[in-house]
Amino acid sequence: MGGSCVPTLRRLPAWKRTGSRFRHPAQVISTGFGAAVATGTALLSLPAATQSGHRAPLVDALFTATSAVCVTGLVTVDTGSYWSGFGQVVILLLIQAGGLGIMTLATLFTVLLSRRLGLRARFLAQAETRSLSLTDVRGVVRRIVLFSLISEAVVAVVLTLRFATAYDESLGAAAYDGVFHAISAFNNAGFSTNVDSLVRYVTDPWINLTITGAVILGGLGFPVVFELLRCWRRPARWSVMTRLTVTLTATLLALGTLVFTLAEYANPRTLGPLSVPEKFLAGFFASTMTRTAGFNSVDIGAMRPESLLASDVLMFIGGGSAGTAGGIKVTTFGLLAFVLWSEMRGETHVNVGRRRIPPSNQRQALAVALLSATAVATATFVLVAITSYGLEPILFEVVSAFATVGLSTGITGSLPPQADLLLAVLMFAGRIGPLTLASALALRDRTRRYELPEERTIVG
Template sequence: MGLMTRRPAWQRRNTGFRHPAQVISIGFGTAVGLGTALLSLPVATRSGQSAPLIDALFTATSAVCVTGLVTVDTGSYWSSFGQVIILLLIQAGGLGIMTLATLFTVLVSRRLGLRARFLAQAETKSLDLSDVRGVVRRIVVFSLVSEAVVAVALALRFAAGHGEPVWPAICHGVFHAVSAFNNAGFSTNADSLVGYVTDPWVNLVVAGAVVLGGLGFPVVFELARCWRRPAMWSVMTRLTVVLTVTLLTLGTAVLTLTERTNPATLGPLSGPEKLLAGFFASTMTRTAGFNSLDIGAMRPESLLASDVLMFIGGGSAGTAGGIKVTTFGLLAFVLWSEMRGETHVNVGRRRVPPSNQRQALAVALLSVGAVIAATFALVVMTNHGLERALFEAVSAFATVGLSTGITGSLPPQADLLLVVLMFAGRIGPLTLASALALRERTRRFELPEERTIVG
């Protein structure tokens, strides 16, 4: 009898296996802690004095979570050492703590166990467990090459087009390239990219890097393989591409039309310059965080449109935040199927399983709840109105980094709230989705069905 109750050896060995969501949370938390410690050093500031703990914690969290919200100006407050630390935190957060850990394991041992593959799959959204090592390698190479190309393009423009000395131009190019590709939104300029609002080169290069990083690595790889055959695209790629183009177009149209006569934003610009600035603003709401216009001077309707775009975010498995366009698109198809009275949800020639639909609903509803709760708390803690509090909450949770200018004046308790919100927004949808997927199990019985009134 004792032999029959004894568990197999593989079960005994895996008793200590942690859920990927736990490991990812611990990884990001560790990175935030390490970044906070380094930014608290006197050498990290230009004044040579230790930064207040709340500023170091806020900046480290914002960098690791690739958000871009700041309580102090990045270029003037932090020293070169501090800016390098911020850049490394952005890179680590963009690639993903588990991706970096997996790459380290591959380089050191040339082997990748099942546990490491499983953890890397949760971070990289690889759909093939056997190919995680290859996926991680391609992610790192693709990211570094993309950042290098963007850095060269920006450095050349800063030096040749704006008269910056060679070395500062290179430094600014590298910093903005890494920040843009990882959708971080950190800038060494006090006014972000406001000074380049009429420069197509800078605007389009930064916007291109933001879109490329925000599409998601699986989508980019799939497009590279079969971009000429849309019929072969997966549901995720189809939703991501279609909704990205749609939201960028709608966002550009809405923001350009609502701000075209605003003397504090688009008013003084010419027609083509208005369109360029509107497109850039629409792209940055996809969780990038750069701004070429004064966000605080925007009209209420523009801020509301930006709230919606920020909350939706970018593609899954990319550097963007928000609930993701795949979640939004899936819920849209669920609604469309329900309105048509269909029993199944179909996207193209594929049927979406009910488990995916429930996961999308759970992610969206919990995200809405988090934003509402945080907005309420910000209104209570500060003297800012609902409009600006909502914008700040959505920007933090969606890891965007845009602000109406109130971040630096918030009380410490509000800063801590935004820290929690940024952290939850970065790992929350990811860990929740993986947790729901792994908890799925088949019930051995069914309860009697009873319909209730809806609406």
């Protein structure tokens, strides 16, 4: 029998301390992200955070802080012209903190200060990093931070050189733009210092491919990346999560590129004026950004309805688990697809490759999908009722917020304050995860100590 590239799983005792206010790591993670949003809101509310020197409205500060911590990219004001250098640095730090995970950073600080990591901290780090074993959480956190910083540094160097040599930017300005976009891209945030995002670089393969590479790498998820580094020559020994993530990511990227390129091929407001290679480059960029980065190289508001619908679907699916992408995750989508396939074939178990998926995983995937669909449908209904916009742009905005994408048809800045607050709630829920947020709000675990009689019902 061949070995495995993933650690051996061990059944762990329930983590609960009697009398503790937080009975589940998810509660602490939710609180940590909430504290980061509150801190960011306070800092962005300072007069020094804006170009004008006046305090930003509380809704704008809260919305921007939430978007940054939740690595979304939706903005109510232009990042480059509205926020000062101090404000932009705050946004960048919030993006970095949100991308790595509040609990991951807290664990790293604990390791650096005390060189010790207690069981409670290990559980918190495991819940945030989605690592499968508690035996090496400290090493996992170190590798996450190191890998993230190295990746961002490489992307920043490439972008800096390109901005300086091809666009006549000074070295200082090029370095600032390079670092800002590198951190924003790797963390799938989509924030840009340019008012038109990356539209001005639509024909530049150096910038487009560098940004997309960072987005894909950050969106795969740290466990998948580490496993690929260990076992990239032996796909047969990949875990189920890695197989699903890599296969579906490649498939959705290819399908998205084809759909966007064909749908916008003759659109004079998007891909029409570009050459054939440039059309495919822009199509690939658009497909990647819906996975969920938020940059755009063409005007989203000028896209055809079929492209917007394809974007809604891709944004809702999202990227890899434990990465910086959002959505319900490709693993959730893949598991549901295998559940459907097994049901259609009349099989009693759901198998992926040579592994059987436990019923608990199937229920989790179903719960995440249904909770997410419910949140999107409810928010869309409310926003259609309280705004003057139609279903199409509102649905796009809602999915983009909940999936922490950051793409917009251009209506974000003109929405009423109550709509902005609702989108902020969606971004927060989407970053934490519907199932994680629900478990964080639960007061206690309930275990049924008896079984009820079974009865089948008609389905369909």
